[in-house]
Amino acid sequence: MNYLKHEVHEIAPKTWCLSEFRLVNAFLVEGEERAALIDTGTGVGNLYGVVRELTEKPLVILITHGHFDHDGGVKQFVDVPIYLNPEDGKNMHETLQMMEKMMGSSDMNVMRQYYISSRAPIRYPEASVEELLTLIPERSDSPIYDWEPITDGMEIDLGGRKLKAIHTPGHTDGEMCILDEASRTLFSGDTANVGIILMRQPDNDTKLIKICNETMKRLWDLQEAYDRLGVGHDAVTMDKQIVKDYLDLTTGLLDGSIVGAYEETGFRKGDVARLGLAELWYQCDA
Numbered sequence: 001m002n003y004l005k006h007e008v009h010e011i012a013p014k015t016w017c018l019s020e021f022r023l024v025n026a027f028l029v030e031g032e033e034r035a036a037l038i039d040t041g042t043g044v045g046n047l048y049g050v051v052r053e054l055t056e057k058p059l060v061i062l063i064t065h066g067h068f069d070h071d072g073g074v075k076q077f078v079d080v081p082i083y084l085n086p087e088d089g090k091n092m093h094e095t096l097q098m099m100e101k102m103m104g105s106s107d108m109n110v111m112r113q114y115y116i117s118s119r120a121p122i123r124y125p126e127a128s129v130e131e132l133l134t135l136i137p138e139r140s141d142s143p144i145y146d147w148e149p150i151t152d153g154m155e156i157d158l159g160g161r162k163l164k165a166i167h168t169p170g171h172t173d174g175e176m177c178i179l180d181e182a183s184r185t186l187f188s189g190d191t192a193n194v195g196i197i198l199m200r201q202p203d204n205d206t207k208l209i210k211i212c213n214e215t216m217k218r219l220w221d222l223q224e225a226y227d228r229l230g231v232g233h234d235a236v237t238m239d240k241q242i243v244k245d246y247l248d249l250t251t252g253l254l255d256g257s258i259v260g261a262y263e264e265t266g267f268r269k270g271d272v273a274r275l276g277l278a279e280l281w282y283q284c285d286a
Contacts, residue, residue, distance in 0.1 A: 004131060006050045009236050012183035014161075017236045018050055021132055022124040023115065024069045027187050027230050029180055031158025034058040038178050038187045039232070040073030042112050045135045048076040062150060062163070063088075064189025065172040066095055068111055068143060070232065075141040083150035085167065085174030095172075096143055098199075109140035118267045123234065150176060168219065170212035171196060179225060185237070186226040191215065192242055193231035195279040200270060206254060209282050213250035219243045238277065245276035253282060 007019040014030040020041035027038040028051060035055045040063070041047060051059070059080045063071045066088030074082055088095070100106040103114040113133060120129050152167035156178075164179040168191040178187040190196065198208040220243050228237045252258030253273055260273030260282065270284035 004045070004135060006045055006047060008050065008054070011230065011237055012185065015180070015183045015185065016054060017230060018047065019236065020045060020047070021116075021120065021127060023119050023233070025230070025232055025236065026073070028054055029158065029161070029163065029183075030055050030057060031161035033157075033159025034060060036156060036158060036163055036178075037061045037077075038230075039064055039070040039189060040076070042069050042115055043073035043076065043108065043137065043141070044112050044116065044132070046076075047073045060156060062156065062165070062176070062178055063147070064178070064187070064191070064232070065175040066092055067172065067190070068099060068108065069115060070189060071145070072108060072112070072143070074145050082145060082147045083156075084147040085151065085176050086149045087169070087174030088172050089147055089149070089174070091173060092144060106143065107140050108143050109136050112136045122266045166219070166222070168215045170198065170208060170215050175215075177219065179222070181225055184225070184227040185230050186219070186222075186228070186240070187230040188232065190232045192219070192229055192246055192278075193238065194234035194277075195268070195281060196246065197268070197284045198280070198282045200283045200285055209250050209253050209280075212280070212282075213247065213254060216243055216247035216250060220247050242277040245278035246280065249273060249275040249278045249280055253280070 009017040011017055016028045018026040024041045026041050029036045035057045037059055061080055061082045063084045096106040103111050116132050120132055150165050154165040156163040161182050166177045168175050168177045171190045175191050177191050231238050258273055260271045263272050268281055270281050272281045
C-alpha cells in the first residue's frame with residue numbers, strides 16, 4: 001500500500017470515503033447529474049486528482065464545519081461552489097485565532113506541518129512523518145475562501161439522489177451533518193466520531209454539553225433514516241449506536257450520574273468522559 005496517497009474506500013454504490021493518510025476523511029457522493037464532496041481535509045496531497053479519478057461530473061463542496069482539517073483543501077477546486085453554515089462562516093477569523101493559539105500560527109502550511117507531526121504518529125504509525133510532510137504544498141494558500149450558505153433542512157439535488165443538511169451544533173456553532181438516505185449514511189464531520197472535542201468554557205460552564213445533548217437527541221430521533229455514520233476521524237464509518245452513546249453520556253454529565261476526569265492523551269488534554277463508543281472531551285484545552 002502506498003501511504004503517500006489518499007486511501008479510497010467505497011462504502012456504498014457511488015459513495016466513497018477519501019482518507020487523507022488516516023488523519024481526516026472526506027466523502028464523495030455521486031448522483032446522476034453531479035457529485036458532492038463532503039469536506040476536503042487539510043489540503044495535503046492531491047485530493048482533486050483522487051476525486052477526478054472517481055467522477056468527471058460537476059462538483060459541489062459541502063463543508064461540515066469551518067476547521068482547517070475539514071476545509072483546508074478547498075483551494076484545490078477552482079470554480080466549484082463551496083457551502084458552509086453561516087455560523088462558521090462569520091466566525092472564520094475567530095477560528096483562525098484559535099488555531100494560531102493551538103498551533104503557533106495561522107499560516108496554512110505551518111498548521112499542516114503541526115497537524116501531521118502531532119497526529120500521524122498516533123493515527124498512522126506505520127507511515128513516515130518526514131515523507132508525509134513532503135506532500136505539503138510548496139506555497140501556502142489563504143485559509144479564507146468564498147462560500148455560499150448551507151442551512152438546516154436544505155436539500156442538495158445531485159440528480160436521482162438528494163442529500164439533506166442538518167444543523168448539529170456543539171463542536172462548532174455551525175457544524176452540519178449531511179444525510180444521504182440512498183446509502184443510509186449520515187456524514188457527521190466532527191459531530192459524532194471516536195472523540196468529540198468541546199473547548200474549555202469559562203468557569204466550566206456546561207453550555208456546550210447541553211448543546212451537544214440536544215444535537216444527539218435530534219440525531220437519535222432521525223435514526224430510522226440511517227444505519228451508520230461516515231465520520232471525520234479515526235474510522236471510515238461507525239454504527240449509529242455511537243449517537244445513542246453520546247446522548248446517554250451527555251445526559252449523565254448534565255445530571256451528575258457520570259463524572260469525567262482530566263487526562264492528557266496523545267495530542268489532547270482536558271476533562272474527558274467515556275461511555276460505549278462515545279468519548280467526549282468536554283472541557284478540552286487542546
